Amino acid sequence: MAAKRGRRPGEFELIERYFRPLAGERGAFGLTDDAALYRQRPHEDLVFTSDMVAEGVHFFPDDPPDTVARKALRVNLSDLAAKGAVPFGYLLSLGLPGEWTEAWMRKFAVGLKTDQARYDVTLLGGDTIRAPDAVIISVTAIGRVPKGRMIMRSGARPGDAIFVSGTIGDAALGLRLRQGRLAVAKGAKYLLDRYLHPEPRLPLVPVLRRHATSAIDVSDGLVGDLAHICEVSGVGAEIESLRVPLSTAARRALVDDYSLLSIVLNGGDDYEVLATVAASAAGGFARQARAAGVPVTRIGRIVSGEGPPLVKDATGQPIRIGATSHTHF
Amino acid sequence: MAAKRGRRPGEFELIERYFRPLAGERGAFGLTDDAALYRQRPHEDLVFTSDMVAEGVHFFPDDPPDTVARKALRVNLSDLAAKGAVPFGYLLSLGLPGEWTEAWMRKFAVGLKTDQARYDVTLLGGDTIRAPDAVIISVTAIGRVPKGRMIMRSGARPGDAIFVSGTIGDAALGLRLRQGRLAVAKGAKYLLDRYLHPEPRLPLVPVLRRHATSAIDVSDGLVGDLAHICEVSGVGAEIESLRVPLSTAARRALVDDYSLLSIVLNGGDDYEVLATVAASAAGGFARQARAAGVPVTRIGRIVSGEGPPLVKDATGQPIRIGATSHTHF
Numbered sequence: 001m002a003a004k005r006g007r008r009p010g011e012f013e014l015i016e017r018y019f020r021p022l023a024g025e026r027g028a029f030g031l032t033d034d035a036a037l038y039r040q041r042p043h044e045d046l047v048f049t050s051d052m053v054a055e056g057v058h059f060f061p062d063d064p065p066d067t068v069a070r071k072a073l074r075v076n077l078s079d080l081a082a083k084g085a086v087p088f089g090y091l092l093s094l095g096l097p098g099e100w101t102e103a104w105m106r107k108f109a110v111g112l113k114t115d116q117a118r119y120d121v122t123l124l125g126g127d128t129i130r131a132p133d134a135v136i137i138s139v140t141a142i143g144r145v146p147k148g149r150m151i152m153r154s155g156a157r158p159g160d161a162i163f164v165s166g167t168i169g170d171a172a173l174g175l176r177l178r179q180g181r182l183a184v185a186k187g188a189k190y191l192l193d194r195y196l197h198p199e200p201r202l203p204l205v206p207v208l209r210r211h212a213t214s215a216i217d218v219s220d221g222l223v224g225d226l227a228h229i230c231e232v233s234g235v236g237a238e239i240e241s242l243r244v245p246l247s248t249a250a251r252r253a254l255v256d257d258y259s260l261l262s263i264v265l266n267g268g269d270d271y272e273v274l275a276t277v278a279a280s281a282a283g284g285f286a287r288q289a290r291a292a293g294v295p296v297t298r299i300g301r302i303v304s305g306e307g308p309p310l311v312k313d314a315t316g317q318p319i320r321i322g323a324t325s326h327t328h329f
Numbered sequence: 330m331a332a333k334r335g336r337r338p339g340e341f342e343l344i345e346r347y348f349r350p351l352a353g354e355r356g357a358f359g360l361t362d363d364a365a366l367y368r369q370r371p372h373e374d375l376v377f378t379s380d381m382v383a384e385g386v387h388f389f390p391d392d393p394p395d396t397v398a399r400k401a402l403r404v405n406l407s408d409l410a411a412k413g414a415v416p417f418g419y420l421l422s423l424g425l426p427g428e429w430t431e432a433w434m435r436k437f438a439v440g441l442k443t444d445q446a447r448y449d450v451t452l453l454g455g456d457t458i459r460a461p462d463a464v465i466i467s468v469t470a471i472g473r474v475p476k477g478r479m480i481m482r483s484g485a486r487p488g489d490a491i492f493v494s495g496t497i498g499d500a501a502l503g504l505r506l507r508q509g510r511l512a513v514a515k516g517a518k519y520l521l522d523r524y525l526h527p528e529p530r531l532p533l534v535p536v537l538r539r540h541a542t543s544a545i546d547v548s549d550g551l552v553g554d555l556a557h558i559c560e561v562s563g564v565g566a567e568i569e570s571l572r573v574p575l576s577t578a579a580r581r582a583l584v585d586d587y588s589l590l591s592i593v594l595n596g597g598d599d600y601e602v603l604a605t606v607a608a609s610a611a612g613g614f615a616r617q618a619r620a621a622g623v624p625v626t627r628i629g630r631i632v633s634g635e636g637p638p639l640v641k642d643a644t645g646q647p648i649r650i651g652a653t654s655h656t657h658f
Contacts, residue, residue: 032561033482034408034545035378040369040476049364052422052456052467079363093381093422093467127381127467136460138381138422138467147369153362216363232361 011128018109019092022116022123027089036091036124038142047085047143047150051075055134060178065104066111067196068137073115075219076141077200078271082217084151084209085143086202089124093138095131119202149209151275156214156233160276160302163285165201165294167247168222170194172267173260184256187249194247198271203292208275211285215275221266225274226309230302233276237309239300241265241319261319265311276302340457347438348421351445351452356418365420365453367471376414376472376479380404384463389507394433395440396525397466402444404548405470406529407600411546413480413538414472415531418453422467424460448531478538480604485543485562489605489631492614494530494623496576497551499523501596502589513585516578523576527600532621537604540614544604550595554603555638559631562605566638568629570594570648590648594640605631 015031023031027038038046051072055061059068073090080087092112096105116122124142174195176182184191201217208215214233216225222244230237241261246254254260275296277285282298289296300309311319344360352360356367367375380401384390388397402419409416421441425434445451453471503524505511513520530546537544543562545554551573559566570590575583583589604625606614611627618625629638640648 029481029483033412035376035412035414035472035479037479038375038377040371040373040375042369042371044369046367046369046375047364048367048420048453048469048471050420050422050455050467050469052424052458052465054424054458054460054465056461057459083362083364085364091377091379091469093379093469095381095383095465124377126379129381129383130386131383131463131465132385133462134460136381136383136424136465136467138379138456138465140377140379140420140422140469142377143364150364150366152358154358 014105014128018105019123022109022112024122028122028124031125043147044144045147045150047080047083047145048140049076049079050138050140051079052136052138054136063196065107066114069108069111070115071196071198072137072139073112074198074200075271076139077119077202078198078217078219080141080143081201081205082151082215082273083145084149084205084212085145086205087119087121087141087143089122090139090141091124092126094126094128095136096128097131097133097135119200151208151212151215153214153216153229153232156229156235156276156302158235158302158304159279160213161279161282161298162226162237162239162274162276162300162302163296163298164218164222164245164274165204165272165289165296167245167250168218168270168272169250169264169267170247171198171269172263173250173253175269176263184249184253187252190247190249195269198269200271201273201294204273204289204294207285207288207292208273210288211277211281212275213278215273218270218272218274219268221268222270222274223265223309223311229274229276230306230309234306236303236305236307237300238303238312239309240312242314243297243299245297343434343457347434348452351438351441353451357451357453360454372476373473374476374479376409376412376474377469378405378408379467379469380408381465381467383465392525394436395443398437398440399444400525400527401466401468402441403527403529404600405468406448406531407527407546407548409470409472410530410534411480411544411602412474413478413534413541414474415534416448416450416470416472418451419468419470420453421455423455423457424465425457426460426462426464448529480537480541480544482543482545482558482561485558485564485605485631487564487631487633488608489542490608490611490627491555491566491568491603491605491629491631492625492627493547493551493574493601493603494533494618494625495601496574496579497547497599497601498579498593498596499576500527500598501592502579502582504598505592513578513582516581519576519578524598527598529600530602530623533602533618533623536614536617536621537602539617540606540610541604542607544602547599547601547603549597551599551603552594552638552640558603558605559635559638563635565632565634565636566629567632567641568638569641571643572626572628574626
């Protein structure tokens with residue numbers, strides 16, 4: 001967050017100026033009340049998810065404020081997408097240190113506004129507080145799913161095909177670039193953008209609802225998140241490293257330094273959807289996903305047994321890839 | 330938060346050890362999934378509210394962790410109570426700096442467990458992150474209200490009686506004590522406890538639903554929160570300072586130093602309910618509230634016109650009480 005100090009409004013003015021325009025009348029009452037209202041619909045379930053991000057931990061002090069806002073919202077929408085839920089609103093709690101500026105705040109609100117329109121969600125409420133030293137953002141997003149149709153981590157069955165959307169590892173490489181720990185000849189801008197602007201896979205929701213036996217969004221890393229599914233489903237998994245979909249930029253980076261493979265497989269922040277699908281439905285799932293505008297790739301299969309996912313190389317030999325999960329903690 | 334460093338678990342162990350035991354199977358799946366599920370009920374609306382608190386701003390580094398946890402939860406339940414909603418669950422996002430200890434965490438979880446039992450709520454989900462310098466806690470609480478019956482800030486009408494539950498100003502005086510800015514001969518323990526352990530007025534919910542035309546919880550200060558009702562309802566208000574209910578401890582403090590009156594009227598953190606009731610229903614409201622175990626006091630009336638609430642002294646003259654609202658910001 002920019003350190004320049006200026007005249008700053010108090011909490012009420014802040015809400016009035018920046019947040020009220022983001023809140024619909026419907027349910028949020030233009031943020032004039034203490035709480036938001038949701039009129040229940042008998043044929044739907046609601047899905048709730050919360051994610052918190054902190055300056056200096058999840059984003060850099062000089063990241064563009066609109067980008068920070070959008071990513072804080074998107075990581076939550078990504079969770080909903082993986083559960084087969086369509087988001088409709090969110091609550092935002094924002095901790096701001098003493099040095100925040102109106103310029104920062106204005107851009108932050110623009111970021112939210114942009115993504116509210118993009119994903120058809122509305123601000124339902126929240127809180128603004130003074131935080132001691134760094135910007136902290138907590139978002140709780142709420143989505144709808146037809147009754148009994150939330151996709152769980154627990155439904156994977158031996159024999160299921162494992163799919164992942166988009167490409168994997170770009171964001172982890174983008175973060176390395178952002179940290180100055182990686183240099184690439186080409187594709188830096190693309191990788192950085194993938195790190196800064198994850199794309200919640202909401203168009204995949206109807207296809208997931210139709211076919212997925214389990215799903216999770218890849219936030220902690222491909223192997224680590226697959227391990228979560230295995231653990232809760234009581235199954236094992238095998239993936240073929242050569243099948244893991246890579247962007248051209250990531251592929252180039254790996255050609256230069258193959259040791260980056262573990263970053264790709266374990267790095268976080270992809271926000272792609274990892275889903276399991278009955279083998280008999282695999283073809284239909286892939287076709288319908290493509291038709292929905294989200295390419296998916298079959299990377300392996302669920303097996304019986306327990307333990308961490310097995311990652312195999314081109315010859316079918318298991319690869320040791322170090323720690324199985326990236327956490328922001 | 331205690332500064333002693335020890336061996337500390339990672340995010341997954343932390344969730345496993347401290348948060349999973351707080352989450353019911355119903356809806357939260359023992360926190361084994363990315364999101365919580367809520368099965369909608371056709372005859373109810375849902376009410377959402379979020380509050381964030383930060384170490385060094387809303388609580389002291391050496392406040393007992395169980396107290397910190399309970400207050401973070403209770404301020405949200407208080408919002409729901411004032412809206413006529415009965416809480417059923419909450420999401421918790423917790424930012425922990427590097428120096429957190431298991432001892433702190435264990436007590437924090439005990440605080441949550443105690444209040445979950447006390448208020449019949451369950452942990453639905455959330456997030457744990459590393460925060461740069463101070464503990465940050467964000468809670469989103471969710472409650473139920475019969476369809477169309479959420480109590481708004483906007484329903485106050487000229488002629489309505491203004492009621493407040495419990496006693497006012499104790500928490501603001503307790504905070505002053507905690508800060509070493511006030512000394513009292515007697516009642517210090519009581520005032521401090523009122524600051525640390527606000528009591529959400531949930532037993533008042535059925536009575537509020539029956540009678541209240543508007544309501545708000547007193548978090549920013551009596552006069553400031555009444556001003557919020559006036560603003561949104563498009564009305565004015567008059568309160569008689571002598572009728573504002575005071576505890577014995579607060580009364581004693583005021584006898585010693587009458588200038589504390591503005592602290593009492595403007596100080597935050599009471600978490601009592603301020604409600605307006607049609608004059609014809611005032612008697613029934615007070616009786617039923619008492620029967621529900623929550624004393625309420627009639628302190629004034631809603632008038633036509635606009636502008637901040639008028640506070641009158643014993644002779645009916647307006648009192649100037651300085652700033653109209655306390656904010657934590």
